[in-house]
Amino acid sequence: MQKEPLVLPSPAKLNLMLHILGRREDGYHELQTLFQFLDYGDEMRFAVRDDGVICLHTEFPGVAHDDNLIVKAAKKLQQQSNCPLGIDIWINKILPMGGGIGGGSSNAATTLLGLNHLWQLNWNEEQLAALGLSLGADVPVFVRGHAAFAEGIGEILTPVDPEEPWYVVLVPQVSVSTAEIFSHPLLTRDTLPIKVRPVPKGNSRNDCEAVVTELYPEVRKALNLLGKYTEAKLTGTGSCIFGAFPNEASADKVLHLLTDTLTGFVAKGSNVSILHRTLQNLSQETGTRYS
Template sequence: MIYTWPSPAKINRFLYITGIRPDGYHYIQTLFQFLDYSDTLKIIPNQKGTIKLFTKKKSLINIKNTIIIAANLLKKKALLYKKTNSYNLGATIFLNKKIPIGSGLGGGSSNAATVLIVLNKLWNTQFTLKELALFGLEIGADVPFFVMGNTAIGEGIGEILYPIKKKEKWYLLVYPDIKILTKDVFSSPCLTKRKSKQSIKQLLKLNFTNDLEYIVTKKFTKIKKLILKLSKYAPSRITGTGSCIFSEFQNKQSAKKAFLLLPKNTKKIIVKGTNISPLHSLIYKRKNISY
């Protein structure tokens, strides 16, 4: 039995704001790209009914942690839909945190999705992926993407997904050690929106950009300087609302050259893009993009 599971990172290869809902959420169009770079979760089920989280970063162990929220949510749904005697469902979860918090790489949403998928299997609650994605939306707008497991165009608030298959490129990730809260970016008075949505065909023809980058770089000059430096070697921008910058390369060798040109104390890593979530590749043995 496998007990340790990947909880992969993502980047937003582009992100455009197309409107705002009455509740304050923004409508977007984005290209979610999975990365072969992950947190890992060791998940051991039990019949004691208790859910416990352990990690080296003690500050992460709290009721707002998406891992705890996701496990309790699945228990609640299992009881509601009479899937099993959910009162006895429990798990001990060990988190090995590699994805920086506030980086825009989706660590919290990914953790929640991994818990939903894995505990659905280990608890034998037998929900479909689409049902799990719907539950995940109660936790965060990006969670459905991680649940469904395909590189995809995201619309709505990010929950409407159109799976696509793109060439799997290489990325140099640079983390400036700055934590940015999503709510702070979306509440900025500097935030503007595009006039209208575009078709997927049109989106894929555009030069990819991030509408939120202006807000982030205006506040954090360190990020702006890093983007300018990295842009000398490859297309570079922030991902999501976070501080992490990614530079896109056709091959690993080109990424290594840029990697070596950065100062040694820079937090950086070279990773590969992947069309299928590493978790889906492991748990479902998936090699295609069909749901």
């Protein structure tokens, strides 16, 4: 059993497009979206405990310890695997809450994969993704770790390999409520499904964008400013805005021009999650499977 703390990345994601096809009887929405990861995110540290206690040492303002998705993920895995061990967890949190770049879902997935390794559970990806879905619709894509075309509520995943450009991501200083956007009466809910794979160019819009920019002027401002340099889009339900560039230098140049009034970062798009690359390297070093 590994006693040294395990340090893992918890990457951001982008929704390169997001179409809402309709609302289901259970209140969830049928959608089609294209997920890609960024080589940028939070850093999480895990240390095994022998007493079965799960403790997240990093406080999240306004979120009780047991309500945090990280703790919920750890407890669910512990219960369903009947594991007697516990865990200490710390996180260097840099991804914004309510940003549409998957911070909470990514943290939950990193927790599941990290504990599966540390507790030596030998759960496979299917089992971990199924547990992840019970925590949130975006968790399975982070568990699986490959860029994907997603359908259903986001859980039916088909691996894809879009281009991997550099991105400028702007972070308006607002937290957008996903529930607020998906319940808004003006949200588009009747987009026709895409049949072609990969997603054809020109079908890359985000159906949430009109409502979010109406409700949040800061998001509209970021969209307009980045849109002067490249096609700018909303990711998820926001608030983050992103645009693609052919190389790091051109992305850095544009971000530098915008940071007088906006916060943001530059990151490389990646079709294989940096979390999975890290775990793969770890498994090669130790001779173990990571999922």
